[in-house]
Every structure is written in structure tokens, then in C-alpha cells.
Amino acid sequence: MSRKILILLLLLSLFCAIGIQEMFEKADLNDRARQGIDNSEYRQEFFAPDMRKNKDFLSDECRIFLNKVEKDSLYFPIPSSTLDDSLTVSYENSWMAERSYKKTNMHEGTDIMASRNERGIYPIVSISDGTVTSLGWLELGGWRVGITSPQGVYYYYAHLESYGDIQKGDTVKAGQILGFMGDSGYGKEGTYGKFAVHLHLGIYCWDTGDEISVNPYYVLRELEKKKLKYAYS
Secondary structure, three states, rough: OHHHHHHHHHHHHHHHHHHHHHHHHHHHHHHHHHHOOOOOOHHHHOOOOOHHHOOHHHHHHHHHHHHHHHOOOOOOOOOOEEOOOOOOOEOOOOOOOOOEEOEEEEEOOOOEEEOOOOOOEEEEEEOOEEEEEEEEEEEEEEEEEEEOOOOOEEEEEEEEEEEOOOOOOOEEEOOOEEEEOOEEEEOOOOOOOOOOOOEEEEEEOOOOOOOOEEEHHHHHHHHHOOEEEEEEO
16 A cells, blocks of 8 residues: 555544534534433532523523522622631532432532531621521521522522521521521431531522532532632631
8 A cells, every 4th residue: 555545544544533523513512502400410510610601502591590599699608707817617419319318319419528527617608699488497407598689580599507687578688698608407407417517509490490419529610719808716
């Protein structure tokens, strides 16, 4: 086989490979355009960099909800401390991991863990503007707050130690203190200490008439750039 023919065959193979890759990429984008908000991949990868970069290829309802959260989300829910830089937090992508309390539950949020396992120290602030639409005790969530944003997105903050100066029906601003991180829940009202101190954050859509949770992990990754600084120790 001559050298020229070999080069032509190699080029032809390369062009075919590129064409196949483009075909698969196009098919993937077409699949995204048909997805609804309840699609498991959309919920799992919600707000991921690739999704935001290619959001014009999403279905209308998926793109609209993504835009709502982009507009809502102003601050990371745990401010940095100006008095003690050891008071840090950490979290990982634990979306849909199994949780066991009485029965197996799928984790519909992200747990933000306290480096100091002591309730009542870390303030929790509202990610968005909104209205306090839920407040009080839940057996799984302990002392929890639900904020519904002007865009209609529901932000769920659970396992608080105590509340800030808020009541159900109040209007809150992004960055306003909702309460303090704790370890409440998994029992009757007032139960503490069943797990480490942390904040469970959930994000929910009601646009279809059903409660649909999406993964908050990538939202939090983006909000890391928007941490407030509060004086606490």
C-alpha cells in the first residue's frame, strides 16, 4: 500500500470518527430538548456547568426553571466567620444516596457539614429573596424553614437548632438570617443529636403542579463565589 493511500485512509477514518461523535452529540442535545423537569438526568445534573453552557438546548420548562434558580440564587447559605476562620463547612454530591430512618429514603438535597460539631454556632442565611411559607417541626427535617422565592422556587432548610427573627408569612431578603445550624430531627418534636450538626438544603419545583426536587450541589458550587461574612464564633 502506497504512502498516499495510507494517509488518505487515515484521514477518512478521522473524518468518520468526528462525524460519529458529532452525530452522538446532536442526538444527546435532541434528547435534552425533549426532557421534562421530572427527568432523572436533568434533576441529577441540575445547574452543572455543562447544563448552563448548553441551556438553550433544554426543553422550555427545563430552561425556564434553570433561569429561575439562576435569578434567585444570590448567596451561599452559610456565611464565613470574620472572627474564627476555623469555622468552615464542607459538602459533597450525595444526591439520591440512601438514608435510613424507619424506612429507606432517597436523599433529595445536599448536606452542608459543620467543621465544628456544635449546634447553634453557624448562622443560616436565605439564598434568595422570598416568603416564609413553611416553618416548624418535621420528624425527618427537625426544625425547618421553607422559603418560596418570587420566581416560585421552594428552598428548604432543615435540621436547624433555632430560628432567627422570622415568622410564617414574613418576607425575607437574600442574606437574611433564617436560623442556626443544628442537629434536630429524626424523632418527636425537640429531638436532637441523632446525627452530626449540618444543614440539609433542598430545592423544589412546583411548576408542573407536582413537588419535584432537583440536586442543589451545583448551585452551591456556584454560590461558593458569593459567601457573605458575618461575625460569629
